[in-house]
Amino acid sequence: MDTLGPAPGAGMTGPVTTGKVAGAPRDPATPAEGAWKRGRGCLLVLALTAAPALAEIGVSLPSGLDVTLHEVLTDDAENGSLFRFRFVAPEIAQAQRSVEELTDDMQHLCQEFALPKLSDLGAEPRQIVVSLSAEITDFGVPTPDVRQVFEAFSVRDDVCIWEPF
Known part of the structure; x- marks a missing residue:
């Protein structure tokens, strides 16, 4: 996965990272079909990357828990199918x-935070994964001593629908 955004220390605390999890690598100059074909995917990544306010937002949840957005990842920037809000x-x-x-x-974070942010940017996600972590961790690196919770949601008609793993 590639990290897009300013250099470390440039005031951005939550980069957007893109990459393919599976499949053959493709030329990024030849986007896939759909909305991304007209460059909206590039605009989305740039908008999420360039918006420090998005990365620094603290959110109070229905349970009273306070969280801060760490990063937004996508595994398929060309098609916008999966976004991870960490x-x-x-x-x-x-x-x-x-x-x-x-x-x-996490349902609240998907419906009231992630989905509106992506919608404002013109993204049409098929799935949003929301994760809560007791501390910042590297994506994909096992960290058994840090409590982490993940939930996946499909998106239909602007509604986050919980999907059991």
């Missing part, structure tokens, strides 16, 4: 919050 929630390291309570919070 949030940091230091309280989950000590607080004994139930999985159900955290799932409700």
Whole structure:
């Protein structure tokens, strides 16, 4: 995966990263069909990358938990199919919050935070994965000593629909 955005220390705390998880590499100059064909995917990545306010937003959740957006990742920038919104929630390291309570919070983050941000930028996601982590972790690197919770949501008719793993 490639990280797009300003150099470290340039005031951006949450880069957008793109890359393909599976499949043959493609020439980024030849985008896939759909909205991304007309360059909207490039604009989306630039808009998310260039918006420090988005990366620095703190969000209060229905449970009372406070979280901060760490980064937004996409595995398929050409088609915009999957976006990962990774949030940091230091309280989950000590607080004994139930999985159900955290799932409700992640539903709220998908519906009330991620989906509107992507919609404002013209993205049409098929799936949004929301994660909460007690501290910043590297994506894809096992960190068993850090509590992390993930939920996946499909998107239909501007609604986040929980999808069990």
